[in-house]
Amino acid sequence: MTFSDEFEGNNLDLSKWEQLEYNRRQNESGSDGWWLKEDSYLDGNGNLVIRAKKIDNRNSDDDPYDYSTGAIRSKGLFEQKFGKFEIYCQLPTQKGWWVAFWLFSNGVGNEDGSGEDGTEIDIFEGFGWTDNIQHALHWDGYGAAHKSASEGFDSEGIRNGFHTFTLEWSEKEYIFFVDGVETWRTTAGGVSKVPSYIKITGELSTLPWAISESWANDPEQATYPDYFLVDYIRVYE
Ligand SMILES: [Ca+2]
Ligand SMILES: [Ca+2]
Numbered sequence: 001m002t003f004s005d006e007f008e009g010n011n012l013d014l015s016k017w018e019q020l021e022y023n024r025r026q027n028e029s030g031s032d033g034w035w036l037k038e039d040s041y042l043d044g045n046g047n048l049v050i051r052a053k054k055i056d057n058r059n060s061d062d063d064p065y066d067y068s069t070g071a072i073r074s075k076g077l078f079e080q081k082f083g084k085f086e087i088y089c090q091l092p093t094q095k096g097w098w099v100a101f102w103l104f105s106n107g108v109g110n111e112d113g114s115g116e117d118g119t120e121i122d123i124f125e126g127f128g129w130t131d132n133i134q135h136a137l138h139w140d141g142y143g144a145a146h147k148s149a150s151e152g153f154d155s156e157g158i159r160n161g162f163h164t165f166t167l168e169w170s171e172k173e174y175i176f177f178v179d180g181v182e183t184w185r186t187t188a189g190g191v192s193k194v195p196s197y198i199k200i201t202g203e204l205s206t207l208p209w210a211i212s213e214s215w216a217n218d219p220e221q222a223t224y225p226d227y228f229l230v231d232y233i234r235v236y237e
């Protein structure tokens with residue numbers, strides 16, 4: 001084991017994690033989505049909580065309200081290439097936002113036709129309103145050169161109780177697991193060979209693609225606050 005957080009106690013360990021706070025999703029067609037530090041915290045029962053909630057409008061537009069979620073990352077605190085990365089967590093219950101356990105590095109933006117110099121590795125993305133689970137890879141930035149590969153499927157019962165989502169990342173391939181069962185194996189992008197940091201996030205956008213039934217669905221139909229609980233993160237060589 002090279003890194004772990006069991007999320008015991010009352011205070012997030014800031015030697016391991018940075019909490020993010022900024023406008024994550026400026027949404028021309030609806031209320032904005034923010035990352036606020038106050039939406040990532042420990043519950044005192046051994047869990048990290050990532051919360052989604054409605055907030056007062058925070059910027060100069062004329063939205064009736066905005067939304068906030070929490071996000072933490074280990075950038076500059078823990079970064080590793082290859083190994084096994086695992087989360088044990090309980091998905092949220094409401095529409096309108098999505099949660100993720102993912103790996104990231106500065107090289108994701110390098111547009112060289114390869115993901116070997118850095119790939120966004122979405123170990124999983126999940127929702128409160130559907131059993132759909134997504135694994136995904138993104139490389140060569142997010143503009144015209146952007147490339148991606150993904151695997152999505154319904155995992156019946158995934159929103160009941162806690163479940164593990166695991167990545168085994170070697171020089172030659174990525175292997176993804178849900179509750180210990182292999183769900184995707186790929187070499188897409190050529191396999192990243194650079195150290196990456198961990199992100200645990202909730203995200204909310206009110207743009208049409210995000211509020212559609214092909215993604216997070218409509219936060220207008222949600223009862224917030226809603227919660228994503230993480231019992232532990234464990235990383236191995
Ligand atoms: Ca706003
Ligand atoms: Ca690249």
Ligand SMILES: [Ca+2]
Pocket residue numbers: 006007008045046047230231232
């Ligand atoms: Ca725990």
